Each structure stands twice: as C-alpha cells, then as structure tokens.
Amino acid sequence: MSAVFEQIFQVGFLAAIVRIATPLAFATLGEMFSERAGVLNLGIEGIMLLSAMAGFTAASLSGSLWLGVLVAVLVGALMGALHALFTVALGLSQHVCGIGVTLFSSGLAYFLYRLIFGQQSVPPSIDGFKPVPIPLLSDIPILGPAVFNQFTLVYMAIIAVPLAAFVLYRTPWGLSVRMVGENPRAADSAGVSVMATRFQAVILGGALMGLAGAFLTMAQFNAFTFGVVSGRGWVAIALVVFGRWDPWRSAGAALLFAFVDALQLRMQASGLGHIPYEAFLMLPFIFTIVAMAFMSRNAVAPSALLKPFRREER
Template structure:
C-alpha cells in the first residue's frame, strides 16, 4: 500500500504519464474536431502511422525537426481529405471509409518506407526532440520535473488543447463547426457551407492526429518501425467519448490513460511475481472501459454524428 502511494506521489511517475499521454492528446483533439463536425474518423490509426513515418522520414532526409512536424501534419491532412471527400459530399459510410483510410495509410507508409530503405539492417535513427530544460521553472519542486522537463512536442500538445478549446468555444468558426455537427440544416439555412465546414474540420483534425504519430518517432523514440503505433489511435476514439467532446476533458482523459499505463509498468516491477503480467498490461484498457461506461452515460454526442447531409435534401 505504501509502495502504491509512493508511486503515485513520485515526480517521475507523473512525468512518464504526460509523456505517454502526449500522442493521445493530439489524437483525441483530432478525433474531437472531426466528430464535432459530425464525421467519425476511423482513419486515425492509419493516420498515426503515416504521421510517424512521414515526420521521421522528413527529418531523416534533412528537413529539420519542426519541418518534420509540418510534413507529418500535411500528410495527415491529405489522408483526412480523402476521408472527408468520401464521407461528406459523397456521403458514404463513415465506418467503412475510415477503416479503408487506416488500411490505405498504413500500407502506403510501409510501401514508402521499404521503397526508400530496401536493405537496412536496423531503421536509421534521427536526432529526436530533446528535453527542454527551462532554467528556473525546471527547478520547481514537483512541477519542474513533471511539466518543464518535457520535449517541445509535449508543449505543443498542451498548447493545442488551449487552442482547440478557444476556437471551439470563443470563435464564430467554432460555433459553426459545433452547429454543423448538431444540425447541418440550420447551418445551411445561415448560408454557410456544410461541406466546407465538415471537410475543413476533418482535414484539420487529421493533421492533429498525424502529430500524435510524429511524436512517437520524433520524440518518444528516434526511428520508425512497422507496427509501432500499436493501437494508440483506437484508444483516442474511445477517449473522445470519455471526454464528452470537450478539449479540457480530452486532455484529462489522455493524461488518465497515460497515468494508468505508467502505473501498470511500475506496479509490474513491484508485485509482478504475484499476478500474471498480462493483468497489468490489460489494466489501462480495462480502467478506460470502466471510465468510459461511467462517462458515456452523460456524454453529449454531436447530434448529427455519422449522419451524412446532402444539399437540398431533408
């Protein structure tokens, strides 16, 4: 019991939670943007892979770290555009199109990787984002190591939480996106473009998702490898429901999942001999499901989610 308390109170535990949560924060925010406009984007897992590959490869080719981030975002936006065209003006099944985008983006990423590097013994490494050591702030007790010994991408993720919140709640654009996800007819009656808003939201959301993937290859690690996204995208789809489509809660949800994961590895080292290891590995997912069950009861679904809208048709 003391051990568990000690884990929960340690700085390194919370620093690890935030590190693990970072790709999820990008992913949840991206999913939130798409779904707020009424479009479910199951392309997320593939977009993560594409972002991870594209960002890393851009840096490897000499684009610089932030150049890599931009490339990753653009690649994500491209796959988002495919999904948006299929589901918004064409009104196809969002589930089928999203899964198609995941398969497509994953395969294309592997194809590009293997074409560029047909004969490597280990994936080439890049110089990843380094921890930003802010002189005075990082000396702060507790907050210093947790918040101020993270990489630039983690900060960008936190900044994006605020930005998405601001756009969604304090700008006309945000109001329009929320409206198009709730009642597209009313948006159309206002003379705004339902298609334009939805496509824009899906493209922007997909760019954010790609940054989650880029974090894995450019900050958490320094190389790309097949399969390294490992389901992180799917976790975001669940977390966005947990967050009830609110950016602040999305951040908390991602952090909670990161904390579960950081907790299970530490618990495994403490009492691993008593329980099979798989129990620990399951823990973050089980706890997320429980959290989801509790939170989903009061979740505030965008009312037009999954419903295609056609101009001039009621």
C-alpha cells in the same frame, strides 16, 4: 502502501505520464474536432502511422526534426482531406471509409518505409527532440522537472488543449463546427457552409493526428517500427467518447489513461506483476464501452455524427 505512494510521486513517473499523454492528447483533440463537425474518423489509426512514417523519413533524410514535424502534419491534413472527400463531399458511410483510410494509410506507410529504408536488422533511428527546460518553472519541486523539462511538442500539447477549447467554444468558426455537427440543416439555413466547415474540421483533425504521429517517431521512440502506433488511434476514439466530445475532458481522459499506462509499465518493470499488464491496457476500452451505456441517456454525442449531409434532400 507507502511503497506504491513513493513510486507514484517520483519525478520520472510524472514525466512518463506527461510523455505518454502527449500523442494521445493531439490525436484525441484531432478526432474530437472531426466528430464535433459530425464526421467520425476511423482513419485515425492509419493516419497516425503514415504521418509518423513520413515525419521520420523527412527528418532522417533532411536532418531537420521540425521539417519532419511539418511533413507529418501536412500528411495528416492530406489524409484528413481524403477522408473528408469521401465522407463529406461524396457522403459515403463514415465508418467503412474510415476503415478504408486506415487500411490504405497503414499499407502505404509499411510499403514506403520498406522501399526507402529496406530490410534492416536494426531499425534506423534518428537523434530525436531533446527536452527544453523552461526557466523558473522547471525549478518548481517535482512538478517542475516532470512537466516543464519536456520536449517542445509536449508544451505544444499543453497549449493545444485550452486553444482547442477556445476555438471550439469562443470563435465563430467553432460555433459553425458545433452547428454542422448538431444540426446541419439549421446551420445551412443560417448561411454556414456545411461542406466547407466539415472539410476544415476533418483536415484540422488530421493535422493534429499527424502531430501525434510525429511525436511518436521523433520524440518518444526516435525510430519508426510497424507497431509504433499500436492501437493509440483506437484509444483516442475511446477517449473522445469518454471525454464527452469536450477538449478539457478529453485531455483529462488522455492524462488518466497515461497514468494507468505509466503505472502498468512501472509494475511490469518492478516485477510486481501479479496482475497481467494487459488488464490495464484493456481498461480504457472497457471503461468507455460502459460509459457509453450510461451516457446514452444524456445524448452528449454530436447529433449529426455519422450522418452525411446533402443539400438537395430537403
């Protein structure tokens, strides 16, 4: 027992949790904004992959990591706009469009990456982001080096959570997002443009998914591989549900998942692998499915999720 305890409270372990949670937090917040406005975005898996590829390519061609991040965010926002065009403007079914966006974006990512970098035995890598220690805070024992000696993108994720909560709950725009997600007809009567608000929320969501992709190829792995996202988008879909469409809870869910994932990696590395590591990777999905069964009575999901809005149909 004490051996397990020692492992958990190692600085490296805590730092690993924070690093694993960062792209999930961005992606989860992105999906949450989209869903709060009433638009399920199953394109997330592909959007993250395409952004990861675009950001990596821009960074490796220009030599500027922050330009790479910018490109990833713009590509994410653009793909969000594409999803919004289909689901909000044209009112097409959100789940099928989302799968279409994922298939299209991942196909495009594979295609362009192969076109630009060719087939190489060792995938090209870049000199990725370096940890930036925050003065004073990084001197706090254990927590300091784990949380406050990280990549700038990690700090951005930490700030993004309260910021997202503030925007969603304390600003007029956030109110509009929640209104068009709960009752678009009422929002329309109150003079809120359902279409514009949904477009904005889905585009913002795509931009956040782009940040998640950027983190993967420019901070976590410093290279692009075809499996670089490997289901993290689907994890984010689960975390949004598990976090009950709330920024704080969703971020908490991301941390919890990161804890389980880091533990799993530790156990694999230490050879304590009596339990197959896949069992841990399955957990967030199983938990979410079970949680959905319990939550369904409370109806916490945005009421208008999956429902297109057409003004004429009164």
